[in-house]
Amino acid sequence: MAQVILKNIVKNYGKLEVVHSINLDVAHNEFVVLVGPSGCGKSTTLRMIAGLESISGGEIIIGDNVVNNLPPRDRNISMVFQNYALYPHMTVRENLGFSLKIAKRDQTEIDKSVDEASKILSLEDYMDRKPGALSGGQRQRVAMGRAIVRHPDVFLFDEPLSNLDAKLRAQMRVEIKKLHQKIQTTIIYVTHDQVEAMTLADRIVIMRDGNIEQQGSPTQVFENPINTFVATFIGSPPMNLLPGRVGKNMLEFSGGLILPIPIDFKDIVKPGQDIILGFRADHIMPVGHDLTIDGDSAMIEMSVGVSEPLGTETLLYTQLAGQEILAKMLRPRIVQDGETLTFNLDLGQCNLFDAVTQRNLR
Amino acid sequence: MIYKKLPQWFLLILPAIIILAAVILIPLLFSLYSSFTSYRLTRPDTLFNWIGTFNYEKAVKSGVFWAAFGRTILFLTIALNLEMFLGLGLALLVSRVTRGQRMLRTIMMFPMMFSPVLVGFQFKFIFNDNVGLVNNALQSLGLSNSAIPWLVDEKLAMFSIIFAEVWMSTSVFAILILAGLFSIPQDPQEAAKVDGCTPWQSFRHITLPFIMPFIFIAMAIRSLDVARAYDIVQVMTNGGPARRTEILWTLIGRTGYVDAKMGYANAMGYVSIFLAIFFTIYFFKKLNAARVELGMAR
Amino acid sequence: MNINRLSKLKSFFLKVSHHVTLFIAMSIICIPGLWIVLNSFRPTVDIMAKPPVWVPRGLNLDNYRAMFGGAGEGGVPVMQYFTNSLIISCTSTIIALFVGMAGGYAFARFRFKGKNAIFVGLLLTRAVPGVALSLPLFIVMAKTGIIDTHFGLILVYVAMNVPFTIWLIDGFFRQIPPDLAEAAEIDGCTRWQAFWKVEFPVAKAGVASAGIFAFLTSWNEYALASQLTRSTFSKTMPVGLRDFTSEFTINWGGMCALAVLLIIPALILTFIVQKHLISGLTFGGVKG
Numbered sequence: 001m002a003q004v005i006l007k008n009i010v011k012n013y014g015k016l017e018v019v020h021s022i023n024l025d026v027a028h029n030e031f032v033v034l035v036g037p038s039g040c041g042k043s044t045t046l047r048m049i050a051g052l053e054s055i056s057g058g059e060i061i062i063g064d065n066v067v068n069n070l071p072p073r074d075r076n077i078s079m080v081f082q083n084y085a086l087y088p089h090m091t092v093r094e095n096l097g098f099s100l101k102i103a104k105r106d107q108t109e110i111d112k113s114v115d116e117a118s119k120i121l122s123l124e125d126y127m128d129r130k131p132g133a134l135s136g137g138q139r140q141r142v143a144m145g146r147a148i149v150r151h152p153d154v155f156l157f158d159e160p161l162s163n164l165d166a167k168l169r170a171q172m173r174v175e176i177k178k179l180h181q182k183i184q185t186t187i188i189y190v191t192h193d194q195v196e197a198m199t200l201a202d203r204i205v206i207m208r209d210g211n212i213e214q215q216g217s218p219t220q221v222f223e224n225p226i227n228t229f230v231a232t233f234i235g236s237p238p239m240n241l242l243p244g245r246v247g248k249n250m251l252e253f254s255g256g257l258i259l260p261i262p263i264d265f266k267d268i269v270k271p272g273q274d275i276i277l278g279f280r281a282d283h284i285m286p287v288g289h290d291l292t293i294d295g296d297s298a299m300i301e302m303s304v305g306v307s308e309p310l311g312t313e314t315l316l317y318t319q320l321a322g323q324e325i326l327a328k329m330l331r332p333r334i335v336q337d338g339e340t341l342t343f344n345l346d347l348g349q350c351n352l353f354d355a356v357t358q359r360n361l362r
Numbered sequence: 363m364i365y366k367k368l369p370q371w372f373l374l375i376l377p378a379i380i381i382l383a384a385v386i387l388i389p390l391l392f393s394l395y396s397s398f399t400s401y402r403l404t405r406p407d408t409l410f411n412w413i414g415t416f417n418y419e420k421a422v423k424s425g426v427f428w429a430a431f432g433r434t435i436l437f438l439t440i441a442l443n444l445e446m447f448l449g450l451g452l453a454l455l456v457s458r459v460t461r462g463q464r465m466l467r468t469i470m471m472f473p474m475m476f477s478p479v480l481v482g483f484q485f486k487f488i489f490n491d492n493v494g495l496v497n498n499a500l501q502s503l504g505l506s507n508s509a510i511p512w513l514v515d516e517k518l519a520m521f522s523i524i525f526a527e528v529w530m531s532t533s534v535f536a537i538l539i540l541a542g543l544f545s546i547p548q549d550p551q552e553a554a555k556v557d558g559c560t561p562w563q564s565f566r567h568i569t570l571p572f573i574m575p576f577i578f579i580a581m582a583i584r585s586l587d588v589a590r591a592y593d594i595v596q597v598m599t600n601g602g603p604a605r606r607t608e609i610l611w612t613l614i615g616r617t618g619y620v621d622a623k624m625g626y627a628n629a630m631g632y633v634s635i636f637l638a639i640f641f642t643i644y645f646f647k648k649l650n651a652a653r654v655e656l657g658m659a660r
Numbered sequence: 661m662n663i664n665r666l667s668k669l670k671s672f673f674l675k676v677s678h679h680v681t682l683f684i685a686m687s688i689i690c691i692p693g694l695w696i697v698l699n700s701f702r703p704t705v706d707i708m709a710k711p712p713v714w715v716p717r718g719l720n721l722d723n724y725r726a727m728f729g730g731a732g733e734g735g736v737p738v739m740q741y742f743t744n745s746l747i748i749s750c751t752s753t754i755i756a757l758f759v760g761m762a763g764g765y766a767f768a769r770f771r772f773k774g775k776n777a778i779f780v781g782l783l784l785t786r787a788v789p790g791v792a793l794s795l796p797l798f799i800v801m802a803k804t805g806i807i808d809t810h811f812g813l814i815l816v817y818v819a820m821n822v823p824f825t826i827w828l829i830d831g832f833f834r835q836i837p838p839d840l841a842e843a844a845e846i847d848g849c850t851r852w853q854a855f856w857k858v859e860f861p862v863a864k865a866g867v868a869s870a871g872i873f874a875f876l877t878s879w880n881e882y883a884l885a886s887q888l889t890r891s892t893f894s895k896t897m898p899v900g901l902r903d904f905t906s907e908f909t910i911n912w913g914g915m916c917a918l919a920v921l922l923i924i925p926a927l928i929l930t931f932i933v934q935k936h937l938i939s940g941l942t943f944g945g946v947k948g
């Protein structure tokens with residue numbers, strides 16, 4: 001068990017800088033998820049922590065040691081790869097025991113650790129098969145088993161679930177969560193899937209173009225996105241964004257739409273400022289099909305373009321101030337395309353972003 | 363129309379079979395027959411003088427034959443193993459280079475383009491005791507004050523020949539192993555690093571099993587045309603001086619063309635053919651085993 | 661901090677020894693060839709000089725001039741040899757490629773009984789040593805009257821190259837998924853068209869590297885050519901090297917000049933296709 005600290009970490013590939021001086025503190029036993037669109041430098045960061053890529057600047061500390069130039073084997077970490085990276089010429093048992101064999105542990109200890117790991121991941125029935133004869137989910141579990149037998153200080157995962165189908169992915173997500181509870185180790189987990197990030201993380205770290213945009217607990221980043229990028233990246237469906245302008249004690253949007261300024265932002269905005277209003281589908285619902293709203297709200301009439309019934313709720317695609325807007329309907333009834341409904345917008349849950357910097361004004 | 367009935371695959375391999383039968387099988391059958399006669403090139407009528415297995419018995423009883431046989435095996439074992447290890451080393455060295463790798467690869471293939479007979483002359487020149495590069499260098503550097511008889515002394519001559527052969531053929535191994543190294547998936551190697559392997563351990567446990575099939579392919583190819591070494595030996599020493607470097611192929615050539623004893627030469631030729639076939643089949647078996655090991659069998 | 665220093669030092673040391681070893685290896689590969697090239701430009705007195713002349717001086721084209729010159733001045737019919745070699749190698753390579761493509765395709769695409777046995781059988785014909793084959797071939801060819809002709813040698817080289825060509829090309833077609841040709845057939849091609857329009861272009865790299873190998877084998881072959889060709893009209897370049905040797909002496913300078921001429925075409929060809937060479941050599945890879 002150990003903390004992981006990145007100080008001003010930079011990575012260059014030749015002249016191209018792909019990670020720009022990032023800072024990150026991961027505490028003991030913390031489950032941190034690095035999330036961001038593909039190509040933003042997540043894998044590179046993770047591989048620098050693992051020692052598979054050299055760092056071009058800064059400092060990496062694992063436990064109490066600076067490990068900048070240490071090879072992976074001296075860092076006491078283990079890693080689960082996106083394509084599993086199983087050794088094709090070894091059986092599952094040999095795959096699991098390989099790292100201990102390399103470390104010259106004695107056979108009884110190896111057998112014990114391997115059995116333990118195979119139980120945790122219910123691999124007992126496949127122990128003498130080779131990876132070629134396993135399904136995707138089984139391979140994934142072997143890869144995880146291989147990582148846990150060593151009792152490393154830090155677990156690194158690089159998109160471990162992205163090759164699985166949706167159902168298996170959901171199932172493995174739960175297993176990873178259970179695994180973390182059972183073995184109590186620091187985990188750094190990379191994914192481009194924000195659902196995985198939201199469900200697994202103690203702390204989410206959102207990256208874009210080699211920078212860390214925001215970090216915080218899943219609720220924090222969900223409710224208070226620091227900018228429009230995080231607002232649209234985290235949460236499904238993404239946050240609705242309406243560009244507008246601050247008028248006299250109100251917000252003006254194209255098409256003559258006028259809304260009150262949310263109370264939290266009253267003292268922050270200046271008249272004439274260009275802003276973007278952000279609100280989630282959960283906070284704009286048809287009257288009679290919504291939740292009770294504590295604070296201010298606004299009534300808006302919109303006609304429904306397309307409706308998408310999902311069972312317990314229905315998604316409504318509508319137009320507002322020239323923008324495509326997504327709203328939600330609880331306790332749904334059948335909605336005709338083109339039907340006009342009155343919606344309740346929960347102003348207390350709205351965010352305002354500066355139109356120029358795209359940053360949250362809060 | 364008979365050919366309509368023949369399966370397509372057969373029609374496709376038919377040209378290959380016809381040519382190989384005409385150029386290789388028929389002459390071989392002829393030489394098999396003649397190896398049971400006392401056929402001499404100078405006296406055509408001896409072709410019909412059946413003498414049974416006399417030629418084979420003569421070979422088996424001949425000290426010269428066994429000496430050449432033993433030397434051939436020794437030569438093959440040393441040369442093939444050296445080529446493999448050096449080729450492996452060279453491939454690993456080149457594969458670790460990031461900048462200018464293409465140029466190194468091209469240079470590495472250089473000796474493959476050389477005609478074996480040219481390689482023979484080249485090293486005959488370089489190892490020449492009087493004007494050769496090696497002796498000139500040794501003498502100019504003061505490492506030796508007399509001319510070393512590279513191609514006359516038995517041990518030195520064998521060394522020189524093996525050097526020439528290894529120089530020529532190491533690149534075959536290097537290229538095939540390099541192709542193997544490129545085809546290895548990156549992931550398991552990184553996993554091995556994270557699993558705590560030292561560079562040597564990841565090579566031993568991960569890389570080597572992956573390139574084993576390529577090593578065996580190279581071995582099989584090399585044993586297929588290992589007799590190209592004949593050209594080198596023939597030029598460098600022609601088995602001499604005084605049979606000190608006589609190997610099976612030079613012995614066959616001399617017996618057949620110089621002594622004109624075709625029957626006897628063909629009998630020994632058959633021994634050399636079976637030797638080559640044995641080596642080739644052995645490595646093919648190994649190749650398939652290695653493929654199965656990786657779970658990638660046909 | 662200390663362990664970091666140590667690791668850094670170690671990797672630096674490894675890097676240096678890597679480069680040094682590489683340099684030595686490359687030198688050993690290059691020097692013999694360069695030695696030949698250098699000596700083709702040196703006058704015989706310098707080649708023979710004792711003590712040796714290290715700094716090249718008086719480099720000239722005399723050896724080349726003599727070689728191309730008349731037979732009287734120690735010249736050899738080098739243009740004739742070159743033409744012979746070129747005709748024989750090119751023709752035999754092209755034929756071997758066609759025969760090999762047909763065979764390789766059959767092995768890669770069809771299932772039939774005894775496939776492996778036939779495959780290994782074909783391949784083993786290549787294992788017959790040239791000397792052992794040259795004796796009976798010599799007699800058979802003498803009987804049929806094609807000894808000492810281009811045709812005879814072309815035939816022999818095609819047979820030499822076909823097994824290897826089949827092996828390489830088989831590996832290539834194996835890597836191409838069969839759906840590709842099937843899709844083309846569904847799109848309205850005949851099997852013949854599907855082959856030439858879809859599969860062949862994909863396998864071109866493999867055919868190219870098979871071609872290189874076939875060409876180099878024919879271009880460089882000596883054991884058979886030295887017995888099966890006698891006259892200027894069919895002798896090939898490698899056999900021509902012998903013209904510079906007499907009973908007791910060797911004209912090193914002249915031989916080096918011919919050697920350079922022998923290497924150049926092989927060199928050019930290899931440079932052209934070297935890109936494909938490595939990828940072409942996987943023999944169907946380990947995928948099988």
Ligand SMILES: Nc1ncnc2c1ncn2[C@@H]1O[C@H](COP(=O)(O)OP(=O)(O)O)[C@@H](O)[C@H]1O
Nearest residue numbers: 013016018036037038039040041042043044045
């Ligand atoms: N070996 C490399 N050479 C050059 N650029 C690279 C290399 N590896 C990754 N990159 C670049 O670095 C950026 C980040 O890559 P990566 O960390 O793999 O992204 P991801 O967040 O999808 O894991 C990408 O733009 C990628 O193109």
Ligand SMILES: [Mg+2]
Nearest residue numbers: 042043044159
């Ligand atoms: Mg990635």
